[in-house]
Amino acid sequence: MEEDITALPASGPMLSRKDFVSDQLVRWCPGCGDFAILATIQKLLPSLGIPREKYVFVSGIGCSSRFPYYMNTYGFHSIHGRAPTFATGLKCVRPDLQVWVVTGDGDGLSIGGNHLIHALRRNVDIKILLFNNKIYGLTKGQTSPTSEQGKKTKSTPQGSVDYPVNPVNIALASEATFVARAVDTDLPFLTEVLRRAALHKGLAFVEIFQNCIVFNDGAWAEVSEKALRDDTTLTLQHGKPLVFGKDKNRGIRLKNGFVPETVEFEPGKPPRDLLVHDEKAPNATLAHLIAHLERPYFPVPQGVFRSVERPVLHELIDEQVAQAKKAGSADLQKLLAGSENWVVRSA
Amino acid sequence: MSEINLKSQLKPDSNPGRIEELEAITIRFAGDSGDGIQLTGMQFTTSTAMAGNDLSTLPDYPAEIRAPVGTLPGVSGYQIQFSSREVLTPGDAPDVLVAMNPAALKANIKDLKKGGLLIVNVDSFNSQNFAKVQYAKNPLEDGSLSDYRVIPVELSRLTGNSLAGLPLTKVQVERCKNFFALGMMYWLYDRPMDSTLRWIESKFKKNPLLVEANHKALHAGNAYAETAEIFGHHYRVRKAPIAPGLYRNITGNEATALGMVAACHLSGLELWYGSYPITPASDILHELSKHKNFGVKTFQAEDEIAAIGSTIGAAFGGALAATGTSGPGVALKSEAIGLAVMVELPLVILNVQRGGPSTGLPTKTEQADLLQVLYGRNGECPVPVVAAATPSDCFNMILEAFRISIKYMTPVFFLSDGYLGNGSEPWLIPDAKRLAKIEVPSIPSSADFKPYKRDEATLARPWASPGLAGYEHRIGGLEKAEVTGNVSYDPDNHERMVRLRAAKVNKVVQDIPATDVLGPRKGKVLVVGWGSTYGAITAAVKNCQARGQAVASIHLRYLNPLPPDLGDILSQYEHVLVPEMNMGQLLKVLRAKYLVPAVGLNKIKGQPFKVSEIEAGVESILKGRSL
Ligand SMILES: Cc1ncc(C[n+]2csc(CCOP(=O)(O)OP(=O)(O)O)c2C)c(N)n1
Ligand code: SF4
Numbered sequence: 001m002e003e004d005i006t007a008l009p010a011s012g013p014m015l016s017r018k019d020f021v022s023d024q025l026v027r028w029c030p031g032c033g034d035f036a037i038l039a040t041i042q043k044l045l046p047s048l049g050i051p052r053e054k055y056v057f058v059s060g061i062g063c064s065s066r067f068p069y070y071m072n073t074y075g076f077h078s079i080h081g082r083a084p085t086f087a088t089g090l091k092c093v094r095p096d097l098q099v100w101v102v103t104g105d106g107d108g109l110s111i112g113g114n115h116l117i118h119a120l121r122r123n124v125d126i127k128i129l130l131f132n133n134k135i136y137g138l139t140k141g142q143t144s145p146t147s148e149q150g151k152k153t154k155s156t157p158q159g160s161v162d163y164p165v166n167p168v169n170i171a172l173a174s175e176a177t178f179v180a181r182a183v184d185t186d187l188p189f190l191t192e193v194l195r196r197a198a199l200h201k202g203l204a205f206v207e208i209f210q211n212c213i214v215f216n217d218g219a220w221a222e223v224s225e226k227a228l229r230d231d232t233t234l235t236l237q238h239g240k241p242l243v244f245g246k247d248k249n250r251g252i253r254l255k256n257g258f259v260p261e262t263v264e265f266e267p268g269k270p271p272r273d274l275l276v277h278d279e280k281a282p283n284a285t286l287a288h289l290i291a292h293l294e295r296p297y298f299p300v301p302q303g304v305f306r307s308v309e310r311p312v313l314h315e316l317i318d319e320q321v322a323q324a325k326k327a328g329s330a331d332l333q334k335l336l337a338g339s340e341n342w343v344v345r346s347a
Numbered sequence: 348m349s350e351i352n353l354k355s356q357l358k359p360d361s362n363p364g365r366i367e368e369l370e371a372i373t374i375r376f377a378g379d380s381g382d383g384i385q386l387t388g389m390q391f392t393t394s395t396a397m398a399g400n401d402l403s404t405l406p407d408y409p410a411e412i413r414a415p416v417g418t419l420p421g422v423s424g425y426q427i428q429f430s431s432r433e434v435l436t437p438g439d440a441p442d443v444l445v446a447m448n449p450a451a452l453k454a455n456i457k458d459l460k461k462g463g464l465l466i467v468n469v470d471s472f473n474s475q476n477f478a479k480v481q482y483a484k485n486p487l488e489d490g491s492l493s494d495y496r497v498i499p500v501e502l503s504r505l506t507g508n509s510l511a512g513l514p515l516t517k518v519q520v521e522r523c524k525n526f527f528a529l530g531m532m533y534w535l536y537d538r539p540m541d542s543t544l545r546w547i548e549s550k551f552k553k554n555p556l557l558v559e560a561n562h563k564a565l566h567a568g569n570a571y572a573e574t575a576e577i578f579g580h581h582y583r584v585r586k587a588p589i590a591p592g593l594y595r596n597i598t599g600n601e602a603t604a605l606g607m608v609a610a611c612h613l614s615g616l617e618l619w620y621g622s623y624p625i626t627p628a629s630d631i632l633h634e635l636s637k638h639k640n641f642g643v644k645t646f647q648a649e650d651e652i653a654a655i656g657s658t659i660g661a662a663f664g665g666a667l668a669a670t671g672t673s674g675p676g677v678a679l680k681s682e683a684i685g686l687a688v689m690v691e692l693p694l695v696i697l698n699v700q701r702g703g704p705s706t707g708l709p710t711k712t713e714q715a716d717l718l719q720v721l722y723g724r725n726g727e728c729p730v731p732v733v734a735a736a737t738p739s740d741c742f743n744m745i746l747e748a749f750r751i752s753i754k755y756m757t758p759v760f761f762l763s764d765g766y767l768g769n770g771s772e773p774w775l776i777p778d779a780k781r782l783a784k785i786e787v788p789s790i791p792s793s794a795d796f797k798p799y800k801r802d803e804a805t806l807a808r809p810w811a812s813p814g815l816a817g818y819e820h821r822i823g824g825l826e827k828a829e830v831t832g833n834v835s836y837d838p839d840n841h842e843r844m845v846r847l848r849a850a851k852v853n854k855v856v857q858d859i860p861a862t863d864v865l866g867p868r869k870g871k872v873l874v875v876g877w878g879s880t881y882g883a884i885t886a887a888v889k890n891c892q893a894r895g896q897a898v899a900s901i902h903l904r905y906l907n908p909l910p911p912d913l914g915d916i917l918s919q920y921e922h923v924l925v926p927e928m929n930m931g932q933l934l935k936v937l938r939a940k941y942l943v944p945a946v947g948l949n950k951i952k953g954q955p956f957k958v959s960e961i962e963a964g965v966e967s968i969l970k971g972r973s974l
Contacts, residue, residue, distance in 0.1 A: 022821070024833065053816040058660070061824075068821050069834065074813035076663060077823025078656070079686050085648070085656025086663070090813070092644060093619050094664040097813050115656070118649040317644055324639035332612050332779040335638065336605060340542055341595040341776065342397045344586075 015046035022072040028063060033184035033210035034131065038070055040190050041100075045073075048198055055098050058087045060112060062104035063138045064131035064210070081112025084119035087126045092314045098198070099126040106136045109145040109165060120174035120203055125312040127197050127204045130167050133212035134219045141215035153215075168291040168305055171205040172284045178204035179287065179305040184211060185224040189235070189302070196304060202312045223300045232295065236303035241274035242290070244299045251275075252293065260293060279307045365580040366537065371430035372584055373438030374532070377455045378447025378468075379416055380409055380423040383525040388425025389771075390529055390546060394538040396596045396773050399586030400429040403882060405437035405955065406769045410626075410709045417471075417479045422454040431585040435882035437770065439957035445528060447502070449476045452486060456495075465495040466531070468524070470503035498577055502527060509567030510560055519557070523564035530568025537583045540565060590775060597774040599738035599767035600627070603671075603697065604634035606745035608641045611667055613746070614753065614785035618669070619661035621646045621654040625673045626709045627765040628699040632671065651676035655683040655696070662692040663822070665812035667749060671697035674716045675706065681724045684758055688728050688848060690822040691799075691808050693752035693759075695745070696720075696730075700764040702953040711953025712765035714878050715929040720760040721907055721936070727845045729852040731755070732907040734762035736881035739774040741767060744904060750785050751855055756807040762906070764928075766879045766955045793817030798832035806851035808832075856911045864916060866892055866899030872968050873920035874900040875945070877933055880926055880956055887961035898965055906933070909940065917943050922968045924948055926961050946974055 020042040028034045045055065055073035059065035061080035068075025074097075078086050083101045091099045101119075108116050108130045119128065135153065136142040142155040146167065150159040171179045178200040182190040190208065197204035209220040223232045234244040234252070242252040249267045251274040252260050265271055278286055287305040294300065374391070378384045385406055392404050407424040414421035428438030443464040446452040448471040459465060472487060486492060487499060506524040526547075533540050544562060551557040572578060597605075611618040620643065622632045636645045644666075648654035655670045662668035672680065677698050687694055700716045702708025720732055733748050735741040741763055748761040790796065790809040798820040799808050811818040820832060828835035829843060865888055876884040881902050888900040901916060903909065917923055917937070923945035925934040931947035938945055948964040950956055967974055 024821075051816065053814055053819055056813045068823070071821075073819055075821035075823075076660075076690075077821065077825065078659075079682055079824055082652060082656045082683065085653040086660035088653075089619060089621060089646070089657030089660030089662075089668070090664045091660075092646070092657070093617060093661045093666040094812070094814065097664070114649055115653055118653065317646075321639045321642065321644065328640045330612075330641045332609060332641070335608060335641070336776050336779060337593060338595040338597070338776075340393050340397075341593055342399075343593055344399065344589045344591050346591040 015052055017043045017046060019052055020045050020072050022070050024069045026070050027066065029214050031213040032063070033133065033212070034064055034067070036184045036187060037129070037131065037190070037208055037210065038067065040187050041194065042071070044191055044194050044198070048195070050098055054096060055100070056090060057100050057102060058083045058090070059102040060104070060107040061138065062107045062136070063212070064102055064104040065107060067102040081107050081110070082115060083107070084112065084115040084124070084126070084128065088119055088122070088124045088313070091124055091126050092317055095125070095314045095318070101126055101128040103128065103130050104137070105130065105132045105134060105146040105167070106144045109167060109170065113145070113170075116170070117174045120171055120176040120205060122313045123175075123177050123202045123310050125202055125314060127200075128206070129194075130205070130207050131210040132167060132207050133210045133216055135212050135216035137212045137215055166291060166294070167207045169288060171207075172287050172291060172306060175284075176205045176306065177202040177310050178307050180205070181207045181209070181302045181305070183209040183220065183224045183229075183233075183302060185226075186229070193303065196307070200307060202310060222295060232299050234293065234299040234301045236277050236279070236290070236301050236305065238277055238279045238304070238307075241270055241276050243270060243274065252298070258289065260289065260298065262298065279304050281306075282308070366583050367580055369582050369584050370432060371428060371434070371438075372443065372536070372582070373426065373428040373441045374443040374445070375424055375426040375441035375455060375458070376445045377422060377424040377451035378445075378525070379450065380411070380413060380421050381416060382423070382447045383522070384423040384425050384447070387525045387529050388427060390543045391532060391538070392427055392771060393542045393546075393596055394533065394540065395427065395429045395536075396594065397542055398538050399589070400431065400584055401434040401587035401589060402427055402429040402773060403434045403437045404771045405766065407954075408710055415479075417448055417450055417476045419450050419454055419480055422451050424451075424455060429584055431587050433587065434772075435886040436955070436958055439959050445532070447471065447525075447528070449482055449486070450480045453480045453482065456492070459495060461494045463495050464498065465492065466498045466500060466528070468502035468528070469499040470501050500528075500531070500577070505567070505571060506564050509563050513556065513560055513563070515556070515560055519560065523560050526561045526564040527568035527571075530565040530570075531572040533565075534569045534572035535578055535581050537581055540569065589773070592775045594773045594775055596771050597739055598630075598769055598771040599735065599741040599763050600630040600699065600769065601634055602739050602741040602774065603735075603745050603761075603763060603768075604631050604638070606742040607631075607635060607669060607749075608638050608643060609742070609779070609782060610746055610749040610785060611642055612779070613782055614667055614749065614787055616665070616667040616787065617642045617644065619644050619646065619658060619666045620669050620671065621648050621657035621661070622671045623648050623651045623654045623676060625651075625676050627701055627768045628671045628673050628676075628697065630768065631697065631699070651679040652683060655680040655687075658694050659683060659687050659690075659692055662687075662694045663690075663812065665810070668693070669695040669697060669749075671699070673699050673701045674703050674719065677716060677719060677723070684730065685724045685726060685728050686824045687758040688724075688730060689824050689827070691756045691848075693756050693810065695748045695752055695759050695761055697745070697761045697763065699768045700762065708953040710765065712879065712955060713928050713951065713953060714764060714880070715932065715951070717762070717877075717906065717929065717932040718935070720762065727849065729849045730758050730760055730907065731852055731855050732760040732762060733904055734878045734906055735767055736878065736902050736904060738767050738770050738772050740881075740904075742774075742777070746782070746785070747904075751858065753785060753787055753810075754807065754858070755805050755851055755855060756810060757852060762878060764879050770879075790818070797830045798822065799827055800830050801847070801851075804854075806847065806854055853908050855905075856908045859905045859908070859910045862901050862903075862910045862912050862916060864899050864901055865889075867897055868899070869919045870897035870899055871920065872896075872898045872922045872924055872965055873917065874898065874924045874926065874961070874965065875903065875917075875933070875937065876900065876926055877903040877906060880928065883956040883958050883961050884926060886958040887965065890958065890962055891965050896965070896969060898969075903933070906936075909936075914941050917941050917945075922946070924964055924968055926950070926956055926964060928955070948974055
């Protein structure tokens with residue numbers, strides 16, 4: 001975690017979790033994974049040294065998008081799928097703010113898929129948290145862009161015919177500079193991933209596996225339950241080989257060019273040809289390859305897939321404004337007069 | 348006043364070389380969209396403005412960038428009326444038509460006045476081009492043009508001759524022919540050429556050869572017109588009696604963009620303009636992008652929804668915020684406009700209207716989005732609406748839109764249209780120091796702050812942007828509880844909030860100036876207009892008044908809320924006539940609100956009204972005929 005802390009605004013008085021809890025009754029279903037994520041963020045933010053009034057949470061529509069109401073910061077609960085657009089305008093006129101976007105898999109990938117792609121490619125300096133429960137929660141249980149093919153939902157009683165997308169791969173394909181994944185049941189790990197997202201300069205995209213206890217309970221059980229997750233998940237570490245399993249005795253390597261395979265080895269003696277994670281790689285090829293590791297054949301990777309630097313949108317805009325100011329003074333009268341004008345004298 | 352009652356003109360003359368005085372003249376340049384017609388027209392306009400005439404222009408270009416050469420869909424036109432008197436429209440029918448090819452002739456000849464001057468480039472009058480536009484015979488030879496004074500000019504050949512010796516390609520030579528034609532027109536109407544010569548220099552700065560070529564073509568055309576004696580004599584239109592001061596020529600879209608920069612200056616706020624390209628609004632984005640030194644930030648979004656989303660975000664952040672588009676884009680923005688109404692943030696939505704529905708007539712004008720901007724959203728969603736009357740009025744009304752939006756914390760619609768956006772007129776350049784400041788209301792102390800606690804006079808809520816300690820709050824599209832702004836599903840609260848949002852918009856009436864009535868305060872007919880019909884209505888009503896008819900007109904710049912004195916004014920006339928470039932949208936609103944038996948005069952051709960059409964409408968009412 002070697003991010004540059006000086007990039008953040010000056011620290012204010014010491015805050016605690018309580019300072020980030022709003023007076024609104026939280027209205028998610030008891031047992032919803034959203035609670036754990038909310039608590040994690042309320043605990044994380046005071047440790048970042050950013051004054052509370054500098055935080056803005058922007059969301060779209062969905063259960064997850066109620067998030068801003070529960071944060072005692074500035075918040076904007078907008079319209080379905082469009083949160084990245086509001087966040088973009090806000091951050092570009094107010095670079096001093098730390099802007100977080102909370103979205104769901106339907107909100108962010110279906111109706112808002114276009115905006116997500118463009119916020120990512122522009123490297124807007126905002127943090128996007130996509131709560132993925134593989135279902136539409138707020139509208140009571142329809143298939144979502146991350147639901148598996150064949151999934152039976154209210155709108156797909158015979159099984160969904162649509163093939164799902166993988167949010168991490170969409171983010172990588174959209175040239176995101178920071179892409180990560182975490183699960184709502186592993187709070188220490190989620191905290192670390194979110195901390196890194198907060199410290200990243202540029203767009204940080206985090207997919208969070210979230211359980212919808214009412215409409216899709218257990219969708220992530222295989223990777224979220226303590227008893228299983230060591231064997232079903234793979235924790236990414238920069239510069240380290242891809243190793244997983246309770247006994248750290250399995251790894252990923254490539255055969256025949258770009259085809260990944262799982263190998264078993266004696267604990268502590270990994271073979272030399274295991275894939276080594278490089279989140280700073282200048283292009284996203286490796287990250288893509290890792291992101292394509294999916295159940296049931298592979299463990300699900302979590303952690304940071306990619307973390308690179310690229311100029312951020314508001315700085316590029318500000319630079320052009322500064323250049324323009326250098327090139328020409330802001331003389332309104334001159335501007336109004338234009339280059340071709342003439343005087344009419346009184347007759 | 349009598350701008351359409353021109354004296355007989357352009358009769359063959361027995362006294363060549365003489366200068367004949369004219370009061371007003373309307374010229375239309377027409378040719379292939381690759382012929383540089385718009386450019387030619389604009390150059391002629393600048394020179395005309397500098398010659399001291401009052402003027403008005405109407406560019407009319409095809410939706411296709413380059414339709415097949417020589418075909419009817421590829422014809423581009425540019426009309427200008429200039430006069431020694433006040434000019435309010437680009438002229439009903441041209442006195443002069445410059446046709447660069449048979450397609451331009453075919454598309455425009457029906458508009459040329461009988462006895463009018465027709466200048467054609469005969470070099471393009473060949474069988475190939477006739478076939479493209481289904482001319483069975485050469486129209487210059489079959490007698491079909493006997494009503495006009497035809498001046499055939501070998502434009503391509505003469506241009507080529509004038510450039511002989513310069514190392515130019517055939518295509519480059521051909522491209523100079525519009526300047527040859529322009530040179531001729533400058534002689535014919537006694538215009539100075541300096542502004543065009545200067546323009547050529549700066550346009551081709553990097554290519555001295557092209558500067559020389561275009562200068563030569565312009566001079567050659569000028570000399571040819573003088574020496575070839577094809578016109579007999581030339582014409583002078585004296586300076587118009589215009590208020591003294593510094594003038595420039597300005598299109599509506601330019602005036603809109605400059606108004607936005609001025610708003611930035613007058614409010615002390617940074618401007619955010621989020622937009623997605625769409626004809627005829629794109630020029631505003633282009634123009635603003637040039638003025639970042641004034642603290643303007645422009646953003647070409649991925650679509651219109653993102654454009655307004657970014658704009659609402661910027662407004663939340665405390666910036667002066669605007670998003671511009673045309674009707675199809677407004678359709679996409681409507682859900683977000685509802686959100687802006689709900690969260691009560693200040694922003695301006697510009698709609699440069701074009702012909703619809705759907706993609707409709709992208710490059711033509713219409714006023715058919717009035718009901719869309721008034722009512723085209725889910726729920727009870729009131730938004731103030733203002734509309735510019737002339738190209739330069741766009742400057743005033745966009746400033747007004749910003750002022751209302753900030754004072755009342757509401758999105759505001761600014762309506763323009765393709766005719767205003769692209770049309771131009773001379774503009775008395777305002778004194779920047781005398782423009783009224785845009786006041787940004789202060790916010791209460793944090794102890795007194797509640798996100799939805801309203802100001803008594805305006806019903807506006809406080810504009811507290813993120814970053815202020817002690818003002819942390821949440822806004823959103825769910826119904827708000829009065830005062831606290833918390834989410835509320837309480838039935839009584841909802842009704843109160845719906846009524847409050849409407850009442851707030853109605854408060855804007857206190858800012859609307861008294862309506863100017865042109866003509867008698869009581870009488871037979873009142874003509875009520877809005878938007879770009881101003882020129883045609885005003886000219887027509889003045890003509891009627893000159894004939895002694897008891898006709899008056901008013902022009903609405905505030906369409907929601909309507910001016911408080913409107914009901915009284917309407918009641919003073921026996922008949923109310925509402926000309927609109929739609930099927931009668933303002934008409935519906937007026938009839939519903941004031942229960943007046945107003946009648947519509949409707950034109951839905953993608954073209955502005957002619958003065959004569961409005962006069963005919965008034966005439967019918969006076970004679971008791973139905974329209
Ligand atoms: C324009 C529009 N269309 C549809 C809806 C209805 N709607 C609300 S939330 C939602 C889907 C939410 O699913 P997801 O983003 O996965 O969030 P979750 O509720 O699961 O957290 C839909 C379709 C809406 N609010 N607005
Ligand atoms: S429906 Fe599902 S996602 Fe929504 S609050 Fe309930 S458990 Fe959470």
